[in-house]
Amino acid sequence: MRLPTTIFVATEPVDMRLSFDRLAGLVRERFGQDPRMDAVFAFHNKRLTHLKLLWHDGTGYRIVFKRLDRGRGRFRIPGRASPGARHVGVSARELDTILRGIDMKLIRAAYRAVSSV
Numbered sequence: 001m002r003l004p005t006t007i008f009v010a011t012e013p014v015d016m017r018l019s020f021d022r023l024a025g026l027v028r029e030r031f032g033q034d035p036r037m038d039a040v041f042a043f044h045n046k047r048l049t050h051l052k053l054l055w056h057d058g059t060g061y062r063i064v065f066k067r068l069d070r071g072r073g074r075f076r077i078p079g080r081a082s083p084g085a086r087h088v089g090v091s092a093r094e095l096d097t098i099l100r101g102i103d104m105k106l107i108r109a110a111y112r113a114v115s116s117v
Contacts, residue, residue: 004055006039007095008087009077013046020061023054030086035061041087042095048074051099066099073101 008031018026023043024035031041036056043052053064068075075098078088090098 003053003092003095004038004040005092006037007042007090007092008033008039009042009090009095009098010044010087011077011085013048014043014052016043016045016050016052016065018043018052020054020063023052023063024061027054040095042098044075044077048077051075068101075099075101 010026010030012030014023014026023041026043027033027035027041033039033041035041035054038056040053040055043054044050049068051066053062053066055062077098078090078094
């Protein structure tokens with residue numbers, strides 16, 4: 001399964017009960033994008049324990065839903081969005097890190113610490 005390389009992550013939580021059509025509507029409303037474009041749109045719940053990815057593969061929508069195990073922590077959504085922004089663009093590598101529940105800030109801090117030695 002090939003994911004598009006353009007990836008947008010919502011900065012505001014959504015109701016995880018939403019399915020294909022309502023999430024596509026949120027892409028139009030909040031992201032100002034066409035949900036059928038070659039892009040992945042990621043949504044999270046308020047507690048950051050659930051994540052849904054929505055994309056159109058050319059023939060229809062796909063959704064991937066991930067829930068972190070209890071005690072595993074929270075998804076780390078990038079915070080580099082400008083004030084008032086409803087989404088932020090991330091790379092495929094950053095999405096993989098988000099899906100693993102790893103905090104990119106910690107990785108960057110560790111990289112800086114190693115680089116300065």
